[in-house]
Each structure stands twice: as C-alpha cells, then as structure tokens.
Amino acid sequence: MTIVLRGREREQAALRRLLDAARAGRGEALLLRGEPGVGKSVLLDDAVASAADLTVLRTRGVESEAPLPFAALHRLLRPVLGRRDQIPAPQATALSAAFGETTETVADRHLVCLATLNLLSEAGGERPVLAVVDDAHWLDDASAAALLFTARRLDGEAVALVFAVREDERGGFDDPDLPVLEVGGVGEEAADALLADHVGVPVAPQVRAELLEVTRGNPLGLVELTRALSAEQLSGLQRLPDRLPITEVVERAFLDRYRGLPATAQTLLLVAAADDSGHAATVVGASDTLGAGADALDAAEESGLLAADDGMVTLRHPLVRSAIYGAATSSRRRQVHRALAGALTGTPDQDRRAWHLAAAASGPEEEVVAALDEAAERARRRGGHEAASAAWTRAAELTLDPQARARRLYDAAASSLAAGRPSETDQHARAALADTDDALLRADLLQLLGQVEWNTRSLDDGYRIVCQAAATAAPQDPARARVLAMLAAALASFGAHRTDAPDPAGLVPPPAPTAPAEEHVAALLLEGFSAVGRGDWPTAADALRHAWETPIDPGASPLLHNNLAIATLHLGDDARAIELHDLQLRRARDASAANMVEHALTRGALFRIATGAWGEATSAAQEALLLDRNLGLDELVTFPLAELALVAALRGDRHAPRLLAELEAEMDAHPPRGVVTGLVAGLAHWAAGRQPGLAPASALHHLEQIDLPVVRRLAALDRIETAVRAGRREVAEEWLAELAAFAEGTDMAWARAAVHHGRALLGGPETEAELRRALVWHARSPRVPARARSQLALGEHLRRARRRADARGPLREALETFEALGAVSWADRARQELRASGETARRGAALVATELTAQEAQVAGLVRQGLSNKDVAGRLFVSPRTVDFHLRNVYAKLGITSRTELAALATDPS
C-alpha cells in the first residue's frame, strides 16, 4: 500500500537523515513524541517504506504486556537471532534464557543488553538496519532497558533505531537523553487533503476550520470526528459536539462505531482489546466461549475497528483498545479475562494465562496465585526482575494468609532490588513487615531494607537496620544472626556509626565447638571487625588471621566470602587480599557477573597500588572504568577513577593533575555512595596531596582530610613525611603513634617498617638505625614502593653525613625500583642523590609514552594473551566490532599488521 503523507515534510526529512546516517555507519536513535493519533505510526511506516535497502526490524509495546519480560524485544530481534553465534557466547546464552528458549538463568542482565546491541551491530555489518519500536511507552521494562542501553551506543554502527512514544505515557522514556522529534498536528492545507483522502464527503469551510481547531490538526482526530458527524453537522446546519480532549474525541468516535455493531462482534472486539497476544486463535477461542461465534470476526473486521491477517488480529489503533475496554463493566472485563485464560490453557503462553487469571480473580484463589508464582519464577530466571517483582506482588495481593503473603512480598522486594529499583524494594519490604511475625523472614526483610538504606541513603541508618535484623534472627537462628551481626560489624569498621544500635558483637553467643567451619568463620570475622572498630589490634589481627586460615565451603554464603576478602583491607594483608580478590574475579568472570567483576577489579587494584604492581593496578582500574562506562554504571565510576588518579600522582606522572580534575568532576556528578564513600574520598584526598609542585602545607591540608583509617594507613608514610615537611611535628607524632599502636598490635611487617621510617623522619641520632630497621622489616613485606622510599631516605641521610660511598648502595637500589615502577619524581630524586654521592647515574631507560588510548591498550593486552576478538569483546563487555575497530587503530599506531606481530612485540605496548 502506498502511504500518502500530508504536511509531514519536516519529520520525513529528519527520518531520511537518520537512515542515511545508518547507511554511512553513523548509527543513531531517534524518539518520535506526540499525542495519540498524531501520526507517529504512519511516519514509522513511511520510514520503513523508504528503507528497502535496509534490514527492517519492528516491534511494538503493548500496554497489557508489561509483565512479560523481553516480549517486545524478542519480536524485534527474531529475524536476526540466527546471528547468535557471531556474538560472545555468554551474551548469546543469556539472550536465549531471556527469551525463554532455555530454562537457564540469566547471569547478569547486562549480557542481554549487550547481546541486543551486538546482534544489531552484526546485522548492520552486513546490511544497514532500521529498527522500529512503536508505542515504546508500553514496552515491558526489560525490553525497554535493553533497547535504551542499545540506543545510547549506536555510534559507529550501521543501525538506526526509532522509537515512537505518546507524550502522555512515557513509561521508561521520561528523560531518555535521546534526540527527540516532536510530532504535532498538521496545518490547514494538509488537513483538507487528509479529509479528501480518507473521508471523501463535502465539509463546509467553517466546519473544517472548527474541526481543525478542535483537533489541533491531529490527523486521526480529524478523520474520525469528521466520519462521526451527521450530514447536518458537516454542512454546518447543526453545531458540532462539545469540545473534549482529543483522546476522548477519538475514543468516543470509536465507541460509537463499536456500539452500533451486533452483540457478538462487540464481544469479540472486547476480547481482542483485553488480549495482548494478537493471536486470532486465542481471541476467537475465548470469544466462542462467551457466545460469539465465527461470524463475529467478520462483523468486527467489516467495522474497520479490527484487522485480521495471517492468523493475527490487530486493533485499528491503541485508542480502539482503550475505548472499548474502558467502557466495559469490571465484571464483564473479568469474564473476558477468564475466557482468555481458558483459551490459553495448555498452550506455551503460561505467563499470559497467569495474568488473565489474576485479572479475572474476584478474591484470593490458590490456582491463580500458583500460576503467578510460576510466572514470577520464570521472569526471574530470564532476568526480567521488574516482571518477577510485579508477578510476586500480584500473587501477594491474592494471598489470604499474611505469612505467605509476606514471603511473596519478600520475593517481590528482592526482585525489585535486582532490577535496580530500591524504592520499590523499600515499599514491598515494609508492607511485608506489617504482615509477618516470622522472625527469620523479618530478619531477611530487614537485611534488604538495610541494604537499600546504606546503598542509597545513609550508611549509619543501614547499619542500625542490619543490627536490628541480627537481633531479630538471634533467638531462632543464631548462625544466621551471626552472619548478619558480622555484616553490621563490617559496616561499622568502614565508618558506620549509631549510638542507638546494639553492639553487633553482643547479639549472638559464640558457636558450639562442633558447629560447621562457616559458623566459626562468621564468629571470627565478627570478632575481628568489632575489634577493628575499637582499635583493639591484637584481637582483630588474631581473629581475622584465624578466619582466613579456616577453610570453608566455596558454596558458603557470599556474604562470608566477600567479607573475608574485605577484611584484608584492615590489616593491609596484601598477598592474601590479592589472592582472595583474584579468586573472586575468576568466579565473577566465569559467571559473567559484571558487577562482581567490577568489584573484584577495583578492590584488587587497591592492594596492587600498595605493593607497587602499578601496571596491573592501572590495567584493572581501567578495565573496571571501561566496564562501568560500557554498562552505564555511572554510580561506580569514581572508585576506579580515584585509583587511576592516585597511581598517576604516586608516579609523578604529567597526567596526574588532569586525572585528578576528572575524578573531582565525576565525584560532583555522581557522588560515591554506601560503603565505598570513605574509600573513594580518602583516595581522592591522597591523590590531591601528592600532586607535583604542591607546597607541604597545601599537601598536608589534603592528607589531613583522609577520614577512613584504612586509607590513612595506606597513606601513612606520605602523611607523616608531609606533616614533618610542613613543620607540623605534633601532627606527625600523633599519626606515628596511631600507626605504632597498629603495628604493635598486628605485627604487620609493612606497618613496622613504616613506623621505623616515620621515626627516622622525625630526626634525631637514631635516624640511620631507624631506617636500617625499616629495611629489615621491608624485606618481609611486599610493599616495594615503601621499601624503595626507605632506601632513598637512607641514601639521602648517608650522603648528607658525607658517607658518599655508603649512600650509593641504597640509592642505586631505590633508583632501580623507582624506574621499574615508572615513579618519575622519586626516580629523579634518587638520580640526583646518586650524582651528589659521586656516581654518574645513567639516564633511566626513557619510558616510551604510549600513544594507545585506554581502550586500545586493554584490547592490545588481551589480544597479546591470545584471546580472540569475540573473547576480548565478552571480557570487556563490548561488541566484537568495537574490538576490531580498536585493534585496527592499535595496528596503525604501532606500525604492524597482524595479531601475530602484536603478540611478538617484546614489550607490552600499553
């Protein structure tokens, strides 16, 4: 059918530009926005008609389909699903699970988002793609999330993605940061042409003018209102109906037509309005049970309100649906939903059946609740967390027993949290708490509430709620209570504080000697974290070491495993920390769990900064940063950025000020929240205090603002040294005393070394002896940069004491380490000292400034490890085409032509 558009030149030009850009590989998304009936769908049809040389994919949001996860996305991608083998395997697997083709669980919903982007990208690589999403405001949440993710990442792809949304129903498109094309009413000339095209009856000029004014040029309104007018009204002899909002005008016109049909056709149309599958068999089957036989479909079709084609039935416009459905009584709607549920019995469409049953229910019904429970479970497996939450909420609403209802609300709350909707989690959990007196369920609900609180609002309040959870569980399940108390104590050890909360350590008795190892580890961690909080280092060190050395089941609570790793921060046990976080990273990579990968990378990097594995730390932080950016995890970005800024500052890198500025801007835009707040702020102050050329007083001003004891200890040497240089001896002495108490209590070699170095900085006759003692302890610690700094300090001291020959040994060792670290400013200082000691220091091998961008360096590094482009893409959560793009840049910059040459390079180009 040829579409003749009237008065749409501006919109058609915009769509043409979009298609041309996609043809040229400059993909973009566009949002058409306007009131119902204004002609968005017709514009989409027009764009499709002009895209004969493109692969066209289409889908549509359906209001009643909201609880069916990925339903709309599945329809869109169906024609290109054959390309699944071209995208990274974890993404392909996740996509199959999301579409319900397998019963596997989607490990991480980001994988479905990436699979969507990459399938479109691959399809576009062969032939440009036009993807069209009509009525996007009604997309199910999971489809909307995947498509918005894709829409923001089309740069460089041969893909055009067009959404149409109603301006009064935005769904997930409230503030979509996509280019928007507002579609308004048509002008007079176009309106006349439209009426001539579609109505074909004479309309008096003053009536035409009034129609145009009433409908504000809305094409559907114009046509339908005109069609509904009597001959007298059209000629102007009788006044037009009362002025109503355009939606109501059109709905009323449709409704008048509907009411003029035989009862059986009305029944069928009402069934079609309540149906969301569009399957003729379902609609006809359900209508049949309501007494509307085969002739009903013909009559409905003849009315023009419905079209039937190829086994599908389509209502003329969404306003037909809302008009007919809205006019039915609620008991009639229930009958219709019951009939649709009946028609779907025994079909694979069990999710739809469950929701029709729920709509038909006039009170609690076990069969309905069971069907909703199953639908929720399926949605959860598919990664449709919003849909799972909706199904569990609806099941709860139809559950009479308050305890069972609270259990379902708990499931709804947990799914909302997985969907990233903490305020919904909060509501469901609070509603459930009102229903249940089951102590353990209450504890689970409080844990969820606490998690929402500390992640989105107040760490202190979150801590109080977790304490309450532990106290609630304690009488019935001490083991569970102990894990919760341990969690509370861990939060307290990272700065959470409430005077009105009980001491977590006092909430549960110790486990029986025969209790499983996991219980003992929870108790040891609880004891350790509590001791950290009160500065009782001997107890803390003893308990934490004991916890680390107790083997537990790999399948034990993730809370235990995560906190074992986190506890290493308190003692600065670098080797163990790296081992535990690397294990976490391997598991997270195996599960393709993006958030856990990010977590393990950033935590692991922290210890590598301490040990001087700065290349690895940078690489891990960069990977975490790319992952955050690729997946839109904006709230996590400051942590890896702070690590990059710090490494640059420690190195004396010329980029350090730029990285610090970038960090500070990001901290303003996305302030860190929850338990990482103190860490990120501390690292940022440390980096600020180590900027080149800063006066000691200014540097001290930054270093004094590090609040979190963990970061204070990591930065101890810088803090003490800066205080001395700023002439603030009393501050240096106070900090040194803090560190000495820690060193004494924990016997950590790095801390003992730092204490001796600190004492040397304060001067006196013992300087040399103190530095030599520091070096003895350094030999037992993996913190290489700190060791080199003690060597440098010793060399400086000896040189100033005119013992130039003695000075050279430690200075040479220090220089070697600083050069290996790429610590430019310290290496320069060591070199100058060596020269002053009479040795002609060779100029260090100039570090070849790499020309590669961070993403290119990541890609090059992984290709050198032997990974294929597809595997690199999976690892970095990008598309294989993006990897290919970066790799070609790497080749060009390095003057090579193949991955074999890249692998053969003697040094890492990054």
Place this chain on the structure above:
Amino acid sequence: MMRDTPRTFVGSVVLLLEAPVGRRTAEDLPAAIGALPGIVRCEVDVAAATLVVTAEDPVERADVVAAVERLGCRVRR
C-alpha cells in the same frame, strides 16, 4: 495489565501519590478509604506521599483509587 484491568486485593498495598498531600487531605483520606467495605486500615505517609491500604476482604483497587481521587489526589500507576 492495563490501567483499568481489574485488580482485586487483600492485605496491604502501597499507593504512590503524584504529589504530596496537604494536612487536611491527609486527615480525610483514612476515613474516606476506611469507609469502603473490606478495608481495615489506611495509613498516610505525608513525607513519602504514600498510602498504605490494608484489606481483610477482597477489595477492588480501582475503588480505592477512585476514593483517593475524589479527594483531589492523583495516584501514580
């Protein structure tokens, strides 16, 4: 579900209001909603602009929404 799909419930449901309510309306809401058969409790959280409605017998959500809207408050979907 569509906006007007039947939605009978028992137990507590949370309704989010489009805008914060005034003190006067907050005082009127519990009586207006409590008058519906089956409702046993209605609590208004003015700060959070939410309404927690508890039913012991099945109640149609649309009836609750209509009662709220009669007092001039709009309920979010």
